[in-house]
Amino acid sequence: MLTRITFQVSRFTSHVCQHSERRKQLIETIHLSKKYDGLFAVDDLNLQVDKELFVFLGPNGAGKTTTIKMMTGLLKPTSGMVRIEGYDLLEQPLEAKRLFGLVPDTPVLYEKLSLREFLQFIANLYEVDKNTFKRRFTNLIDLFDLDGRVDDLIQDFSHGMKQKSILAAALIHDPKVLFLDEPTVGLDPKSARNLKDLLRGLVEKGTTVFMSTHILEIAEAMCDRVGIIDKGKLIACGNMEQLRLQSKQQDKSLEEIFLELTGGSEYDEVLKYLEDK
Amino acid sequence: MNLKHILLLLKLKLLILINGFIKGASKKRIRKLIAVAGGGFLFFFIYKWIFDIFATLGNISVLGSALIDNSIVMIFLGFFIFLLASGITVSIHYLFISSDLPLLMVSPLANNTIFTFKLIEAVFANSTFFFFMGIPIFIAYGFIAQAHWYYYPLMIINAVFFLTIPVSIAFLGALLIVRIIPPQRAREFMAILLGIVSLGIWLVLQIVRASTFDQNSQDFSPQTLTSLQHLSQNFLFNLLPSTWTARALAGFARSDLNLIFFNFVPLVIFMVCIFNICIQLSNNAFKQGFISSQQAVTLKRKTKIQQFPVFGSLDMKLSFSGISGSIFVRDFKLLFRDTRQLVNVLLFAAMMVILPLLQKTERYESEFSIYSPYLFLVIFSAIIAGQISSRLIPIEGKSFWITKLMPQSSLRLIFGKFLLGFSLSTILSWIAVAIISIYFHHPLRIVILALVATFCLSGALSSLGILLAMHFSRFDWDHPKRMLSSTGGLLLSLSSLITVAIIGGSGILVYLIGSQFQFSQHVLDLFSITIVLILSIIYIILGNLSSAKKMDKMEWKF
Numbered sequence: 103m104l105t106r107i108t109f110q111v112s113r114f115t116s117h118v119c120q121h122s123e124r125r126k127q128l129i130e131t132i133h134l135s136k137k138y139d140g141l142f143a144v145d146d147l148n149l150q151v152d153k154e155l156f157v158f159l160g161p162n163g164a165g166k167t168t169t170i171k172m173m174t175g176l177l178k179p180t181s182g183m184v185r186i187e188g189y190d191l192l193e194q195p196l197e198a199k200r201l202f203g204l205v206p207d208t209p210v211l212y213e214k215l216s217l218r219e220f221l222q223f224i225a226n227l228y229e230v231d232k233n234t235f236k237r238r239f240t241n242l243i244d245l246f247d248l249d250g251r252v253d254d255l256i257q258d259f260s261h262g263m264k265q266k267s268i269l270a271a272a273l274i275h276d277p278k279v280l281f282l283d284e285p286t287v288g289l290d291p292k293s294a295r296n297l298k299d300l301l302r303g304l305v306e307k308g309t310t311v312f313m314s315t316h317i318l319e320i321a322e323a324m325c326d327r328v329g330i331i332d333k334g335k336l337i338a339c340g341n342m343e344q345l346r347l348q349s350k351q352q353d354k355s356l357e358e359i360f361l362e363l364t365g366g367s368e369y370d371e372v373l374k375y376l377e378d379k
Numbered sequence: 380m381n382l383k384h385i386l387l388l389l390k391l392k393l394l395i396l397i398n399g400f401i402k403g404a405s406k407k408r409i410r411k412l413i414a415v416a417g418g419g420f421l422f423f424f425i426y427k428w429i430f431d432i433f434a435t436l437g438n439i440s441v442l443g444s445a446l447i448d449n450s451i452v453m454i455f456l457g458f459f460i461f462l463l464a465s466g467i468t469v470s471i472h473y474l475f476i477s478s479d480l481p482l483l484m485v486s487p488l489a490n491n492t493i494f495t496f497k498l499i500e501a502v503f504a505n506s507t508f509f510f511f512m513g514i515p516i517f518i519a520y521g522f523i524a525q526a527h528w529y530y531y532p533l534m535i536i537n538a539v540f541f542l543t544i545p546v547s548i549a550f551l552g553a554l555l556i557v558r559i560i561p562p563q564r565a566r567e568f569m570a571i572l573l574g575i576v577s578l579g580i581w582l583v584l585q586i587v588r589a590s591t592f593d594q595n596s597q598d599f600s601p602q603t604l605t606s607l608q609h610l611s612q613n614f615l616f617n618l619l620p621s622t623w624t625a626r627a628l629a630g631f632a633r634s635d636l637n638l639i640f641f642n643f644v645p646l647v648i649f650m651v652c653i654f655n656i657c658i659q660l661s662n663n664a665f666k667q668g669f670i671s672s673q674q675a676v677t678l679k680r681k682t683k684i685q686q687f688p689v690f691g692s693l694d695m696k697l698s699f700s701g702i703s704g705s706i707f708v709r710d711f712k713l714l715f716r717d718t719r720q721l722v723n724v725l726l727f728a729a730m731m732v733i734l735p736l737l738q739k740t741e742r743y744e745s746e747f748s749i750y751s752p753y754l755f756l757v758i759f760s761a762i763i764a765g766q767i768s769s770r771l772i773p774i775e776g777k778s779f780w781i782t783k784l785m786p787q788s789s790l791r792l793i794f795g796k797f798l799l800g801f802s803l804s805t806i807l808s809w810i811a812v813a814i815i816s817i818y819f820h821h822p823l824r825i826v827i828l829a830l831v832a833t834f835c836l837s838g839a840l841s842s843l844g845i846l847l848a849m850h851f852s853r854f855d856w857d858h859p860k861r862m863l864s865s866t867g868g869l870l871l872s873l874s875s876l877i878t879v880a881i882i883g884g885s886g887i888l889v890y891l892i893g894s895q896f897q898f899s900q901h902v903l904d905l906f907s908i909t910i911v912l913i914l915s916i917i918y919i920i921l922g923n924l925s926s927a928k929k930m931d932k933m934e935w936k937f
Contacts, residue, residue: 176780176935199786210777214716215709226705227785255716
């Protein structure tokens with residue numbers, strides 16, 4: 103049976119979860135909240151993320167996707183603000199939008215465009231010049247193993263290929279910040295591994311990656327810092343070492359910390375079901 | 380076949396249907412009430428239209444009754460052809476694309492149970508249009524024939540047996556078609572066929588009126604009457620299930636047991652046979668690997684960019700620079716590579732030409748008779764401009780977030796869409812103006828006025844269409860006719876008519892006021908054109924600005 107970890111949750115929620123360096127942060131949320139029908143989907147979120155791979159964890163319905171949608175301007179916050187490299191997303195949306203790319207949880211694309219047309223369209227709107235586009239296009243197609251399918255309509259792509267296409271679209275303008283919402287869903291093991299290597303490589307070259315995922319092994323293996331959200335509130339934030347220190351359980355894995363914090367290890371219920379069976 | 384399982388599946392279907400009607404916000408209930416009221420009006424309109432035709436035919440001595448019966452035969456034949464086309468589209472959806480298919484295929488249900496359920500689903504899905512159009516016709520027939528009370532329940536039973544036949548044949552057709560082309564593409568091709576059949580029916584509705592058979596009317600057509608009269612002499616007609624259904628209906632109306640026995644009995648036997656054959660063949664096809672639950676996926680082939688004969692080369696060559704240009708090109712491709720959208724636009728274009736041509740202006744004697752076809756065309760082209768443009772927002776579907784995320788001013792993005800809707804509707808309406816002016820040999824002045832009017836109103840209505848689409852788009856729905864919510868659709872229709880009335884009316888008003896001051900015709904034309912142009916520009920500016928503002932405020936919740 104899993105051991106219950108005693109946690110001082112309030113310690114993590116009372117202050118800003120910030121990067122160690124104090125300078126202009128690439129992603130900053132200040133008292134960010136979103137209310138739906140009287141309920142907070144995201145509640146007073148304060149985050150600072152800069153030139154690192156930040157993994158955002160949380161159970162289903164915790165507010166991960168809502169947070170990413172607010173960070174990218176797809177949803178308007180009920181209160182609070184989002185800044186991308188100092189640009190207020192509401193006040194200076196165009197300056198902020200130029201800096202990031204988004205990979206959503208479901209790869210919905212223009213089914214009646216070919217991949218080449220789709221990427222060309224995205225590059226046009228981000229005002230990427232022709233030569234740069236050609237170079238990046240070739241690199242991304244090679245990277246995601248999409249060679250030979252660039253002139254096929256996207257409607258004929260598998261889920262994984264669509265996921266790769268949307269990744270390529272998010273990278274075509276070489277963003278400073280990359281938001282990814284569950285990016286590994288639908289990817290084969292090789293592509294998932296490629297993605298992990300790519301994200302680490304991007305971070306090393308100075309890109310900020312903000313990624314939500316359910317896969318705790320990925321989070322533990324590749325992230326610089328983790329933020330755990332539950333019922334809209336940020337309940338823990340820091341690197342693995344800090345999380346363990348805060349939990350006073352040095353030998354615990356991220357999975358155990360996460361499950362304890364979010365109340366996910368309903369072990370008694372599992373046992374009861376198995377006994378009844 | 381397990382009847383218990385089928386009933387269980389049907390119960391589930393019924394539950395979904397009831398929940399759809401009963402549950403939901405009060406706002407939706409109001410919309411449903413409006414839809415029911417609108418439906419009731421249309422129902423009564425069809426009843427009245429058919430009743431008048433039957434009454435006129437009935438007045439023709441000796442032949443009257445036979446002519447009415449032959450009309451019913453033709454009506455059922457029309458339904459049969461329409462149901463065949465729509466049945467294939469619907470069957471492809473339920474057999475290969477429907478989202479519940481994987482769930483059913485892995486559940487412990489016999490294959491023929493699943494196929495029976497799917498066939499019943501297809502019959503049910505096709506029944507809405509058939510009953511909505513058919514019931515008022517059958518009621519009108521019953522009243523004309525002075526039928527007994529039992530005619531009315533029996534006409535429903537008769538209709539259900541009839542409905543099952545074309546849908547079952549279509550079900551088998553769907554199995555064959557997806558062997559040749561992938562299901563998604565097959566559905567699109569069938570949508571074209573359905574569009575053509577719909578256009579044919581619409582044309583018949585335009586041409587066949589009660590006055591067509593009235594010898595005292597100017598519209599009287601002796602050829603139509605003769606064709607109708609000799610219909611029963613055609614041997615092939617006697618072999619069609621639609622003819623049996625029509626004659627069985629006549630039997631019920633007149634309590635003629637002879638007619639009932641020789642038509643209703645074969646109809647029932649044929650229906651039972653075709654239904655069972657359909658289930659058995661589907662089952663065998665499944666066993667032999669002819670179809671599978673994964674067929675929707677496995678049958679998909681690599682689709683290279685399709686080249687439509689008319690638009691193909693244009694599609695490939697289109698590459699505008701700039702932000703609005705990129706949006707224009709992208710939306711053009713999305714619109715014309717979607718067969719259903721393409722068919723819809725082409726149907727609009729066809730209606731734009733045909734409808735004004737049906738206006739028999741030579742019979743009007745007033746000085747304004749010359750304007751009649753153009754007036755019709757201008758109104759119709761304006762409405763179509765609104766319809767086409769309103770699709771350019773929801774056509775992106777759930778991918779609309781991509782456009783919303785772009786680091787560009789919303790006005791430029793919206794303007795790209797406006798430009799496409801405007802140019803497309805202007806081109807279509809100008810083609811229609813050209814055809815009509817050549818057909819009627821009208822003077823150049825009238826043609827120029829029509830060109831300017833359609834140009835201005837296309838701009839105003841395109842802007843309006845985009846604005847309403849920004850507010851009422853259904854991004855999770857890709858059917859060309861249902862891309863706006865029902866409220867949005869209704870508002871678009873109403874506001875289109877109001878806009879045409881405001882802009883067109885202002886032009887006419889200026890002309891009439893000016894004519895009081897003895898201005899020459901050229902000056903009056905210039906005054907009218909100027910006011911129409913100014914009002915259209917105001918509409919365009921306000922519409923685009925409001926759409927862009929809405930886009931900025933809009934939250935993406937999909």
